[in-house]
Amino acid sequence: MHFHQILLFIIHKITGQRSENAPYYLLKGKKSGQTIQDVTYFQLHAFFSILPQLSKEDYDIAINDLFKGEFIQLKESLVYITNKGVKAIPLDKKLLLNGWQYRGKEQIFWKRIDLVVQTLSQFQANEKKFVPNQKDIATQHFVKDFLVQYNFRHSNLNNYIKQEIFHLLENPSLDDLHRTLFVYRLSGYNKTGLTWEQLARYYHLADLDIKIIFLECLHTILDNISMETSPRLFNLAKDIHIDTPLTDSAFKTNSLFEKGYSIEQIAKIRKLKINTIEDHVIEIVSNNKKFSVSSFISKEQIGEILQLSNELHTKKLTLIKDRLPEVSYFQVRLALTKGEQIHE
Structure with missing residues (x-):
């Protein structure tokens, strides 16, 4: 998908219920309660934190383009998608992004692969002194340990890595552009990977579009890596998958809930x-379907809130709260979060 298509996809989900900046915070991976709960409310896990470096200037330009093209409308600080905008969304395409699972850490995986390939290429050409393409010290140490582990000087590691990469790139979900971008970004002996600008110019696409297509390739590879079929790349993907998707602060709160403390007690502690x-509770519930909310809200209240949400065709807290004054905003948020989990 291209950047404008992703924006339209997100806006289609939140139309009339969130501001024009909501997609920006989602794409950046903002760890606020509102953004985290929106991921679950509107089923937008695929796009969370896929563009942590996205500038507000680039985002505003894209939103303005969509507005001028009549793909979206802006009313009273809320963003709406138009019929023209809906028709521009490629609903037949499979989503290849998995932002909630990786949150930018796929770039660490890429740096490792790039440096491994560069190093093996240099040694194969008997050029042992070279400037590493990846300057990150943590990446260099990881790759050094990896190469030593596989005794790269006296093994056939080069061919094994190549075979595993080819195997993963053959995934039918990927197209030729995904595969080409992956290969063209790699560096080797007397060869430097192409920049985003060079690739964008060659394919007549915007930089952001090229980055997203490349990201789709990385996420697809990571989603399909296994110890059985790609043992070496599997090891390069160590600690890339997010095992605990909670923010550090929510994780600490969750630990106290597990010890039996109440919201009030945890706030004091x-x-x-x-x-x-x-x-934090909303974030925990978004990530853990088994987390009990019975101490915060009854099943009857959840059912009542969800029924009203469906009748009003909205997830706007104020509209629901106004009709159900006996429940709190927190309970409305909880019910909506649990309701979306049921429909996952």
């Missing part, structure tokens, strides 16, 4: 506002 702990 951690010296945080109750609203902050409630945000």
Whole structure:
């Protein structure tokens, strides 16, 4: 998908219920209660934190382009998709992004692969002194340990790595452009990987579009890596998958819940506002379907809130709360979060 298509996809999900900046915070991976809960509310896991370096300037330009093209409308600080915008979304295409699972860490995986390939290529050409393409010290140490582990000087590691890469690139979900971008970004002996600008110019695409297509390739590879079929690349993917998707603060709160503390007690222990702990609860519930909310809200209240949400065709808290004054905003958020989990 291209950047404008992703924006339209997100806006289609949140139309009339969030501001024009909501997709920006989602793509950047903002760890606020609102953004985290929106991931679950609107089933937008694929796009969370896929563009952590996205500038507000580039985002605003894209939103303005969509507005001028009549793909979206802006009313009273809310963003709406138009019929023209809906028709521009490639709904027949399979989503290849998995932002919630990787949150930018796929770039660490890429740096490791790039440096491994460069190093093996240099040694194969008997050029042992070279400037590493990846300057990150942690990446260099990881790759050094990896190469030593596989005794790269006296093994056939070069061919094994090549075979595993080819195997993963043969995934039918990928097209030729995905595969080409992956290969063209690699560096080797007397060969430097092409820059985003060079690739964008060659394929007549925007830089952001090229980066997203490349990201789709990385996510697809990571989603399909296994120890059985790609043992070496599997080891290069160590610690790339997010095992604990909670933010550090929410993780600490969750640990206290597991010990039986209440929201009020946790707020006092951690010296945080109750609203902050409630945000943590929403984040925890978004990530853990088994987390019990019975101490915060009854099944009857959840059912009532979800029914009203469906009747009003909205997830706007104020509209629901106004009709159900006996429940709190926190309970409305909880019910909507649990409701989306049911429909996953």
